[in-house]
Amino acid sequence: MSKTYHLTAPLSEADVVQLKAGDIVYLTGVVYTARDAAHKKLVDLLDAGQPLPFDMKGAVIYFVGPTPPKPGDPIGSAGPTTSYRMDSYSPKLINEQGLKGMIGKGKRNQDVIDACVKSKAIYFGATGGAGALLARQIKSAEVIAYPELGPEAIRKLEVVDFPLTVINDTFGADLYKIGRAQYEVF
Amino acid sequence: MREIKYEDIVKSVKDMILYSATNLPKDAYKALETAYKTEKSEVCKQVLKQILENADIAANEARPLCQxxxxxxxxxxxxxxxxxxxxSLKKAINEGTEQGYKEGYLRASTCHWDTRANLKDEVGYNLPAIIHFDIVEGDGLDIEYAAKGGGSENVSRATVFPPAKGRKGxxxxxxxxxxxxxxxxxxxxTVGVGIGGTFEKAVISSKHALFRELGSKNPDPVLESMEEELMVLLxxxxxxxxxxxxxxxxxxVHIEKNPCHIASLPVSVNVQCHSSRHMHIKL
Incomplete structure (x- = not known):
């Protein structure tokens, strides 16, 4: 049976190990945005032995490229993008830098699922195509790195009760497989 | 010969883009409501509820449905x-597109295929538009528009079968x-399927199939029965x-067909996400 949690980011190991695939989480706190281009830059920095633009320990990264904000708004529409494009970068950030949460939509590969087990991290799903609804839970947004990437720049977001579902937990479970198996008719 | 002003086309295209970005078409909204009512999974019911709420927020606050x-x-x-x-007509479509994306604070998503640099400052804001022209009899101008997201394009596929594969294949x-x-x-x-023609004709047909109204029947009885079979299977x-x-x-599931070469059976599947933003106007 799925449980509901209210958690605050950055996340601790105790926060994430209690979660199971299918649980609902309302997340409050600081979340960083990054898509493909920003991930490439982060991993290039690590490979060059350079410091990252934000502290990755306990961090939550949201895979999103928002629309430009209208005057007076912190952010435009901001729903998740498809996560598999970050699969080649995420394990390094989880295993070596202490990344604890990722927010996106769609399948992750086995390397990411294994890293979530090994180093205790969670992959959360947010509802794709609900960019107007999700933007309401974002109270502030500040570009902290790579402004030249436009929508793909890294933004520091403050979110309140951001609605998430646990897709991959720290035990290797995958909601996409569990859920589908329940409803597939052969 | 009927005349139509360049700036009238620009304005109509701009209005279409602004409206479509924030208003889910009635057919899609209705189909999602039906899905919400019939859904057996509690988790998916909540997701569908969020999707419908999102459409209400987007329309009421003029915010893009999706980033x-x-x-x-x-x-x-x-x-x-x-x-x-x-x-020129082509220029008018592109200019209307650029104005709509800029004025609506919509995301410019076109980039260079290799460097991945955003092209908004080089070729124009979210330009070029992808335009399929057809010349027809008469003096009308018929414009079908869709805002096509990347996630569902990425899973779309096409192939050319040998004819023996047939309907089952x-x-x-x-x-x-x-x-x-x-x-x-x-x-x-929404699943658009293009059958027949040449390779590219099947692909374009599968895209065009997505523009058909959800809930409408295919006029071809064979395709209609395939659509019904696929709905259940999928x-x-x-x-x-x-x-x-x-x-x-x-x-x-929407299928379009074309006559094809005696040696081939091209098939294309173009996928549309639940945020099915499309519109049709006649000028």
């Missing part, structure tokens, strides 16, 4: 007896494409809304 405001795709039928005065192929896509393209989906995959496992994976 992926797409590439602008047009199917345009131009009458032979229509003359555009004050500029096509159905198996569509099922495989949607099964492999799983949660990635933001289900519940919903039986159990993927559900956002792939969380459920009973509503597709909102509709």
């Amino acid at each position: 992926d405001t797409g590439l602008a795709v047009f199917f345009i039928k131009v009458g032979e007896d229509l003359k555009v005065v004050g500029g 096509i159905i198996e192929y569509v099922k495989q494409v949607i099964s492999d896509a799983g949660p990635n393209p933001c289900p519940p989906l 919903n039986n995959l159990g993927i559900g809304a956002m792939g969380m496992g459920g009973t509503n994976t597709v909102l509709g």
Whole structure:
């Protein structure tokens, strides 16, 4: 049976190990945005032995490229993008830098699922195509790195009760497989 | 010869883009409501509720439904007896697109294929539009528009079968494409299928099939029965809304056909996410 949690980011190991695939989480706190281009830059920095633009320990990264904000708004529409494009970068950030949460939509590969087990991290799903609804839970947004990437720049977001579902937990479970198996008719 | 002003086309295209970005079409909204009512999975029911709420918020507050405001795709039928005065038709479509994306604070998503640099400052804001022109009799101007997101394009596929594959082969192929896509393209989906023609004709037909109204019947009885069969098969995959496992994976399957070469059976599957932003006007 799925449980509901209210958690605050950055996340601790105790926060994430209690979660199971299918649980609902309302997340409050600081979340960083990054898509493909920003991930490439982060991993290039690590490979060059350079410091990252934000502290990755306990961090939550949201895979999103928002629309430009209208005057007076912190952010435009901001729903998740498809996560598999970050699969080649995420394990390094989880295993070596202490990344604890990722927010996106769609399948992750086995390397990411294994890293979530090994180093205790969670992959959360947010509802794709609900960019107007999700933007309401974002109270502030500040570009902290790579402004030249436009929508793909890294933004520091403050979110309140951001609605998430646990897709991959720290035990290797995958909601996409569990859920589908329940409803597939052969 | 009927005349139409360049700036009138620009204005109409701009208005279409602004409206579509924030207003889910009635057919899609209705199909999602039906999915919400019939969904057996509690998790997917919550997802569908969020999707419907999102559409209400987007319309009421004039906010984009999705941050992926797409590439602008047009199917345009131009009458032979229509003359555009004050500029070219193609330029008018592109200018209307650029104005709409800029004024609506919509995301510019076009980039260079290799460097991935955003092209907004080089070729124009979210330009070029993807335009499929057709020349027809008369003096009308018929414009079909869709904002096409990347996630659902990424799982779309095409192939050319030997004719022996037939109907059964096509159905198996569509099922495989949607099964492999799983949660990635933001289900519940509209599935456009193009059959026949040459390779590219099948692909373009599968795109155009997505513009048909959800809930409408295919006028071809053979295609209609294939659509009905596929609806059942695809919903039986159990993927559900956002792939969380459920009973509503597709909102509709739309098939278009073309005569094809005696040696081939081209098939294309173009996938549309639940945020099916499309519009049709006649000028």
